Amino acid sequence: MVASGSKCRVCKGPAIIDLPRHNAHFCAEHFLELCRRQVVKAIEKFDMLHPDDRVLVAVSGGKDSLAVWDLLVDLGYQADGLYIGLGIGEYSDVSAEFARAFASQRGLKLIEISLREEYGYDIPTAAKATRRVPCSACGTSKRHLFDSAALEGGYTVLVTGHNLDDEAAVLFGNTLRWDVEYLARQLPVLPARAGFPKKVKPLVRLTEREMAAWCIVRGIDYQVEECPMALGNKHLAYKAALNAIESESPGSKASFYLNFLDNMAPLLAGRSAAATDALGECRSCGAPTTGDLCAFCRIVEKSSAHDPVPVELVLSKGRGRR
């Protein structure tokens, strides 16, 4: 085997990864240590978790959610997983297998919810029935089911695998529109309030490249394929723009997001209070909502009455729009 000439910054052993934003290379052991340290730093700085918390991790079968589950268990937290079957054809079938394999290999509890079996619809059908982009129906469905599963299961914290790239891309989009309401809510911790569990994002100091590397080094198999319904969405375009900046100026992405949290988010505190204070209860499920029926129940109402729509049909229509 041909060795890399690069050496680990810590031990001077052979490096397995270069991290330009740290201007350093790391071996496997010290790369994992760096990731653990970044997660601990995020947890402590933003008061995300406590040792006695009952944690529910939203798991998709992708690298980020499996990595955050692995990291939290590795750090000693009691964490169960929640997988939602979205019904996106083979992509969902394969994703579920990765989530199940991860859980069973480690003796962890994985809760599963099937949109089709339990609510009578899937994401392709919801996209067609509601005439909205698939990511909209998907996000609304997942958020509702994550919240209700966490509350009903008695979990004290809901964890998602949003990483630095995800958060920087959302911040970029919100800033392009100067959407103050969304900017005010773009925090790594959302406290529990009526109808909502506490939600935290322990990976906000780590990039998706680092999370892919974590999975490879730790031997975690994950869904490598991109969701076919996400192709061409704005989020990916924002990430590409930020990656172009990052390649010219390593560390820019972290500065953009983490300095927002330090310097800008405090100035926006309270700006989203008006929206949350005015919430009532959904007449169907009791979830918090600004209207009579919550967004999730509106999707269920429209989509469960619709004939099932194959993934391919939504994809071909989506490509035509872009």
Added chain:
Amino acid sequence: VIRNGTLVPGDAELSVDDVVEIRPVISGGS
């Protein structure tokens, strides 16, 4: 870059016998 099942940095030298996988990392969910 994954070479023969092991992660390697971008400046690693490869030999003709190496099995190399370049894995994409960008995901579109938000």
